[in-house]
Amino acid sequence: MLEVVMNKPIMIALDFPSVSQVNQFLNQFEDPSQLTVKIGMELFYQAGPEVVKQIKQRGCKIFLDLKLFDIPHTVEKAMEQLGALGVDYTTVHTLGGQAMMEAAKRGLKAGAEKAGLPEPHLLGVTELTSISQTVLENEQNCKLPMNEQVVALAKLAQKSGCDGVITSALELKDLTSALGTDFEYVVPGIRMQQDAAGDQSRVATPATAKADGAFAIVVGRPITQSQNPIAAYERYIKDWNLK
Template structure:
């Protein structure tokens, strides 16, 4: 797997569709729909994007007691999602409940269960911020590796983390366990609110299986061309 997900960080569905409609019918990229857009436009928008031929990654970072997460995931899986995120900090039992919910919801509509990805540490966190916020002494590498192992144990498809942790995650988990990495920018683009940022080519070298790219594509003068450049760099190197 070497997938580029475009983060649809738009305020409403009209702006999102204005962006998506620039892509030709034969070129439907994978897209990530996050909290901002989902909470405004709801499940109907997600289903419409899926029906239009796009691969859909719904990034809601679910985190609650196991029973609540199981039922939430079951409802979301009825949308025929491709990927969905939960927080690994919820623990193995919560993640296992999410896996059950994904299977139940997908079966109810004759769909394939979404691949569940566990959030480890946010890429906006530096190691010092993580330690201070979570009152831990573990290094970023130790924390992410531990959480990835829990996600693997629970049966998740992979994790979300910085590309800096991808190789460690692969070394600590089963073959085929995915490392999907946000915090990606094209060379020369502004870092913004991210602390651990790499280029698509560098993420490839660091063994990332997939990358999430937002502003470098969505705010580019020629978004489709920028997307193709990202794909080229990630799949074939700079």
């Protein structure tokens, strides 16, 4: 397997409906401890915290992507539970506002401290990569251009104590210009040119995302649904590692 730049990870989205399919997928890798994987709503709601523990036993780094969005007290108490699970990254919606994101940060810190674990990185979700400018204007009633909306939400996340944001690659240049390069920009909607975009509206290749300032990228179906997941993963690593 090609060597990954571990401090700038490719996060594999484990969007499977069952733990058995997750294990089937991970068993194909000679050393799963080198992987960073994303556990999303589909898998977590089916299997619960136990799946996090099982995958953690393999040595994987874990991005638990539940996109919490509720009143500050509820989010804080939920984050205490997530902070005690031993995940490395987790998410909160930036549209929930500063008080909610600050509460999320407090909860993560408290949960991790109680469990004697490192505090997970808190990432703020800006606009989903499935949201187009048309949807932003006509359904969310936001009159800002997409890049200005994402930058505004990212600034609020940074002010609220988040470690980074989830953003499409198309906003990266604006974000690094406005917020600097020390913030963690995690980019879903990553596709090689030959791969289908699926339900993603704002996509980019790994090399483009990295050149524009991405801290990490998230790749799901092009790897997990490939006939040869190892080869697909290595293809993405190779492009991600391009200088």
